[in-house]
Amino acid sequence: MSMHPFLIFPWQRPFLPDLVDTVERLSGGHPGNALIVVPHQRPWRYIVRLFAERGHHGLLPRTLPFSELVAQWRAGAGGRAKILANPLDQGALLHECVRGLARGDAALEARFARMDMARFLPWGLRLAALLEEMFTHGLEPADLAHLESEVAAPAAALLGALGRISRAWRAELEERGWTTPGLEQFLAAQGASEIPPLLLPAEDRPVFIAGFSVLSGTEDTLLRSLWRAGARVCLHTDPNLLEAVGPHWSCAEQSAWMRRWHARAEAAFPLSAEDARHRPHLEFFAGYDLHSQLEALATDLGHGDAASTAVVLTDSALLMPVLHHLPEKDVNVSMGYPLARSPLFRLVDALFRLAEGRAEDGRYHWRALLHVLRHPYLNMLQIRAEDGEALALRDGLRRLEALIRQGSRYVDLPACVADCRQQLPRPLADLLEQCLGTAIDALREVETTAGLGAWLGDIHEFLIAHGGDIWRRFPLDAEALFRLMRHVAPQLRQNALASEAFPPSLLYGIARQLLERERIPFEADPLVGVQVLGMLETRLLHFDRVFIVDATDDVLPGNPGQDPLLPDPLRAVLGLPDARRRERVAAYTLHRLCASARKAHFYWQEGVSHSALFDGKKLRSRFVEEFLWDVERRKNHLLAPGTPPLRAATCEVRQSPREPRLLCRTPRLDAAMAAFLRQPLSASRLDVYLRCPLRFVWETLCRLRPRQEVNEGDDPAAVGTCLHAALRALYAPWLGKKVCRGDITQASALACFHEAFDAADLRDLLPADARLMLEAAVPVRLREFLEHQPEETFIVALEQRIDAELSLAGRSYSFTGILDRLDRRDGLLHVLDYKTGSIRKHDFALWSDDAFFAEAATACALADSTGPCVSPDEGTLARLEAGFEALRERLPSMQLPAYIAMLESREGDAVGDAALVELRYRGEEHPLFDGLAGEELKAARSGCGVALALLLRHMEYAPRFAGRPDVHCRWCPYAPLCAS
Incomplete structure (x- = not known):
């Protein structure tokens, strides 16, 4: 079968309806025979809805995301089934490989031969992520020498043996029957010429490659094999790709794709003059913070019609604030909510911080302890007394908090609990002790990831056992608990390092990383009305109204994170995409989304320049600057802030006369x-x-009594009491006697001060800096005090x-x-x-x-x-x-x-x-x-x-x-x- 030209779908029109029309037309009216390969699973729901709206009766085209395409390609190659190695398994295996290679490599031996697992694991996890990314791009890692001046010495040693580490790692994975998603893509790409029969294009079974914009290495290899076998590539892009006029700059990757494959392009259907003239109506709003943006968003959403609407969030942290400001609560949320922003993560993280700040004598810092005791999960729990009365755990927690506030900065928790038990009913006292034992005391004994997984399981069981029906009323929290038990805890319990003892900081860091990777999904219904989604979830989709919240440069396109193993300038050396390529991908996603919309609204915050040193307010995205410039070019004048379409948040500030407060x-x-x-x-x-x-x-x-609070700063009252006691002890031998200047020496004054200092326990009461300053200043002040005493x-x-x-x-x-x-x-x-x-x-x-x-x-x-x-x-x-x-x-x-x-x-x-x-x-x-x-x-x-x-x-x-x-x-x- 000859290679088909790329089909260009103009981005001024919705993509999926046109794709469905094309599939029906090229499949001879039998769309059920067609196969559509897409980047992700979400388009399938829209394709089903489009066929249902058209009254289609019969088989639907098979829609296959790229991950399933890889799985079928690998299944067609035969071989035994393999187990996916989780990140901890990969880190343990890399530790073995690096130590094995260190015997013949001086640089590796100097850095890693005697490095234990606890110190190696952070490097191992970064190395595993790098190898996984290279496999995804179909790259064979090679040794990179002479990087000592570019990266830290451990990173230079690893990169200098990167190719050898990769080969040893693959051999170990094969021997153990393990694999990774990236390695599966890499192996599938190596067998790209052998197309599985179920994927092979035919005259009666057309194959469409739809929705891809920028290809990874393995995507390029596998999809090119399908294209050469007769599959059709469908690009939703700037129609200027067909003309002599250059396309939009964000489509440069698609132009390079066509040149790389030596493909020609043709229009999927003629573009009408109306579609060619289509431009979205652009509105801009500059707020001074997130709340001002959301207030404007709620107003704009209420003024529009009932057309399809997308509220696009540049950061998943915006999800909950946005949902609270939507005028219509029945919305479709199609982006996952990070588990790291859930109350469950805050509880686990608070317990970790409490353990990390524990003093050598086992006492806990009072503020970290209060963060745990105030957590809403614990305060919602209850127990039934013998007479059936429900006793709330929060009553016991409040009593314990009151005792803690009356103490010092470091709390003897067992002693406080013992005092608290005397003030509580026995069932509630038992529940309080069980809560603290499960959440706090048990964590002190955890030394391995397996123990940490078991501890998380105990936390889960305690919350479920004493939570009653509250989890039915809080489905987001219930889903977070499910993710904890079904995803995070098994990874901690079942890995190659499960019995390895780690220091607490590393152990808690591993758990935090696993929790931060989890996302809480939402049911993506209904598919009409207002939809809340992230920028990546908008791929292939069309909306009449688009509202982009917090369009600032740090998230759109975003700044690359600092990678100590492979900084961004070195990524091109290995053939990996750098920040410039990621920026083009983000630009294409944004421009494609806005090109077919009737209205596009951008919201951001500005007013204070952002710097790397101080966390000031953000700057609007460079993509928003481009849209602004386009509007100004068409209007032939600069837009003044505060005038449409560039609105700005305003607030009237009035000086209130200061009147003395009186009763x-x-x-x-x-x-x-x-x-x-x-x-x-x-x-x-x-x-x-x-x-x-x-x-x-x-x-x-x-x-009226001020709120009881432990003093974490200077304590002038305690210092004053100490000095008064020291001076009383200093003059006590002279009571009823005459004392002359010089009779009392500075040494005796210092001895009295140190005795009073120890008796007042100021070493624990005062912060370290205040204590050191006091101990340095007192000798000078006492000397001056004695010098200014009367002659007699x-x-x-x-x-x-x-x-x-x-x-x-x-x-x-x-x-x-x-x-x-x-x-x-x-x-x-x-x-x-x-x-x-x-x-x-x-x-x-x-x-x-x-x-x-x-x-x-x-x-x-x-x-x-x-x-x-x-x-x-x-x-x-x-x-x-x-x-x-x-x-x-x-x-x-x-x-x-x-x-x-x-x-x-x-x-x-x-x-x-x-x-x-x-x-x-x-x-x-x-x-x-x-x-x-x-x-x-x-x-x-x-x-x-x-x-x-x-x-x-x-x-x-x-x-x-x-x-x-x-x-x-x-x-x-x-x-x-x-x-x-």
Whole structure:
């Protein structure tokens, strides 16, 4: 039979209807005699539907995907049946081959002779993938020498022996009765001249090769054999292939195909003038993120007619967000959803991460543990109690989470579980222990892939046993579980490395790779209406409306991944397709899809340039640039963003006036404040009110507690407690004695610090960087602290609790506090308060401002003159507010004034001054009165009582509690309440 010319089907028209017409015409009206060879199985469903719509009664043409063509070709060659080797089998076999060849190869011996399986397996899996790809392209691997400057040394050694490794590997596969899909294609291509009888073209049995655009090596060999025997090649492409005018650049591979086969082309049927003039109506939308694209997509889908519609996703990760935005929920999803994006994978990956981060003493990092405990699968499980009541596992998990949040960064899980059991019913406690034992404890004992497969099986059984009917309501998750048990777990249990012990990181990496290769299929029905599919699934298909989502350059055409074994520039040396060829394939797929559509919509995100270093927003695809340029060329002007057909996402941003957040005093808040003032008052609580009354209300009156969280960063409170303990121990031997500068050495101070550091367990509480910085800074800070001590002082008290009843402007209040250190200097008591944080300086001129204190005393007296349970008038409230604001600005802390007033209320030594000791910088003392003496000192001490009275009267009578925005808002736990 003579070789037929290639049949050119114009891509301005749908391909499959024209192909069906051609099959009917060339088969003499008996399409059941024809054989159609296609790249994949999906066209068969459309061909069946087309014949059904035409009312065909009889046999349908046989549609054979290329994989089945290879299988029949190999079956016709005879020979024994072989077992497909999975990737782990291939890696184990390659390890044997490489170690065998290393005996006679110095480069291989230097790199791989003593390399165990755990270190070799990553290289072995890459090598197996490379050999598989070369077999697919019909290439005999050859040794590539002198690549030491191009790739890493292990890769150069493997490539230098690539041909020998390939031959040894094939021999081992043959001896064991194993094979691979690529090797099957390679062997079929070697016997391409012997066409099986069922595939041989004949006059009464025409064969059509349809839908191929770019051929691999084995496809080229096998399909050429069929073509030479009389098969017809049907190309859906640019009709300019028939003319002197050059075809579209994306069809260059098809032109090269025809030249390579020395074939001529003819039109499958005449092209009408209307079809020749057809151009799709193009619309473009530039969004600022995925959500803006999906919002525009939903609007555009709702405005169209009921014509066939395709929502094309450039990345499978877009599937779930897109489905949530479709106005019509009854859609055909024909692309597989990656198992790696399912909740099941997140559960397994969270367990792996938990095990990888386990400390040497067996404790787990608290955040990784919470990721496991919060997983929705575990929180959906339940158990029946003896009385039939359903007990939800989530109740036990929440109790356990609360215990974990109260602990440290690394959790002793058995101890937490033991404490949690006491708070739970016995059936629920047993279920919790079984859950953690199956998911967490059992993984610690896994060392082999077989053990890992068994562990995954136990996870599956536990989820099924305690999930009840939930899996019927979540079919996607049920299918993920099925894939786990029927595809992934068997590969882990049944391979040549099943009993080989691996380190956990490699073992978990193997499992992750196998899980990432799995895809969850959808039922591809119905074939009309809105269809959601990937770019590859659009091959051979036609749609009136096409919506391409996230058309950015990193996925359309996409960037090649970094392969440490064979980088992209070296692929052409072996005859493998490089990034340029993959780009042409993607371009043909996109242009063919859009050429026959009535409307094509492109969506992408832009606005920030993408760089390799920082993950900025993406750039629109170069293919979209080509479509834009085509529209601009036809319109003869550049398209301005925001004007049709180049739309852009817009959002109106208005500056909202920043108003201070406040709460008006209510009867319940008034009662809570009154109850607070009747209790013993601490200076730290008063400082909270002085800094921000609104935070005081949230924290003290409303008793809102911040979310309990383990501190993973610096812990200033713990560091402050440690330094206070160290200084208390440092001065304890001098209690009741006089100490002079130089009596206390830096060595003794460091010894006290290290003792307090170990007692506080800061090595576990602080991150490594914070711990190292603290240990490096403390010796310097302690030396500076000792240098700034007075020449001599008498230590009166250390960490002494003090309680006092103070009469402030005619009112009696109870106060309490703890003095860090009380000294006697020049016959007067001096209060010292250690501060490890920053110190806000106060206005020293305040103590000599008689007018301020007189006004404060008057405002307090006026507020009290109204009588109990009666609110002061507006004028008095305004004077209180003005005095309070002035006090906040001039005296940022009431701690030292409160201590001075409390000491003065007791009989004993006269009170001198008080000072804050800034431990974080130089250890200097910052006195409250700054050297005042005599009557000035007495007046200043009296002013402390007036300042306290003003603050307390404001707390009692202020009609509203306003927030005071400041730098402290950055770490305030109630900042979200103010922003809401």
